[in-house]
Amino acid sequence: MAEAAAFYILATLILGFGALVITAKSTVHSVLFLVADFLCVAALYVTLQAPFLAVIQVMVYAGGIVVLYLFVVMLVNLKRPPEAHSDPRRLGRLGVAMAAAVLAQLGAIFAVGWVKPAAVEGTLSPQNVEQIGRALYADYLIPFELASFLLLVAMIGAIILAKREL
Amino acid sequence: MITTTHYMVLLNAVNINLVAFSLQLQNVIGQVFAVFIVVVAAAEAAVGLGIILAFYRNKETVNIDEMNLLRW
Incomplete structure (x- = not known):
């Protein structure tokens, strides 16, 4: 019960921060949301019994990659607003069609209903x-x-x- | 510039999937593969940001819509 609650809270946070990362107007905000997203994913790894990956996630992603991003954001001048233009070669219809295909697959999965996989003999040790x-x-x-x-x-x-x- | 932060979210999604299967199937190989994905993500971030810096020096922009050197 507590596991399920933790999962749903963390999943909501991860999805919310992920959406903020890709919709943030300012790159600095995007990177900061990315840090929060990484930390939530690290907490999810702990609930999934992968503490080593959780530590790696915090050290490599939240510690290393994000610092790299912030350095580049500071080196690059992002003040200039991007020129507004619509690219006629963008394949909007193709994108919509592919999204619809993915949605159809998800719908098929939900329609069939998932089978709970059989429990496997545990080889995942606490170490x-x-x-x-x-x-x-x-x-x-x-x-x-x-x-x-x-x-x-x-x-x-x-x-x-x-x-x-x- | 923002586009490059998206890849990190994508790779994280793959990693969550691998770790979840690792727990469900009680097999540590999923976590080993996730470690390799972290390595590739770090390498990709370094080279990708290097490319962005080099491009910014030449074209004074990091907007992906203005990167059209290879278009014909």
Whole structure:
């Protein structure tokens, strides 16, 4: 009961902040709503028994990425209002059709009604960090190393893009 | 500029889905995959913001509607 209440409160907050992120006029407001959204998602991870991801969410997203965004917002002059123009190549009808398709799929799901999946034998241990670490370093060692390589390439790429002249 | 903040919300939605399935199926692989998505999101944010900075130096705008260099 308490779990369900927590889920619905957090889901409402996440959806509300998400809507504010994409509708905010000012970029700074958008980024601040993004922080609130990330923190709510981190709380949801805690209720989903993923404390390691909750910590990662707060540290990487709310701590790192948002600071990056704020730096760029400060570097870039956003005062100039965007030129008002309507692009005739925007495919409005296609967008409406795709939204209708998604809505139809959702309607079909609700019409059929969901089947509660059978309970699976629990292998999710309370030692969340240990379990993730074992999976990362034993079964997923090569993807893990590739991820570190991706971060290195992204770092070099960002430096080359942002530096005026090398 | 605001557009780039949207991707973070999208990736978060995917992560919530993965973690929820991880709990339902009692399998930690979903959370491992979510960790990789966080890595990709961080890399994408760094490179994406670098591109925005480089574009702003050249064109004095970050409005996505005015980014039409590749249009023919």
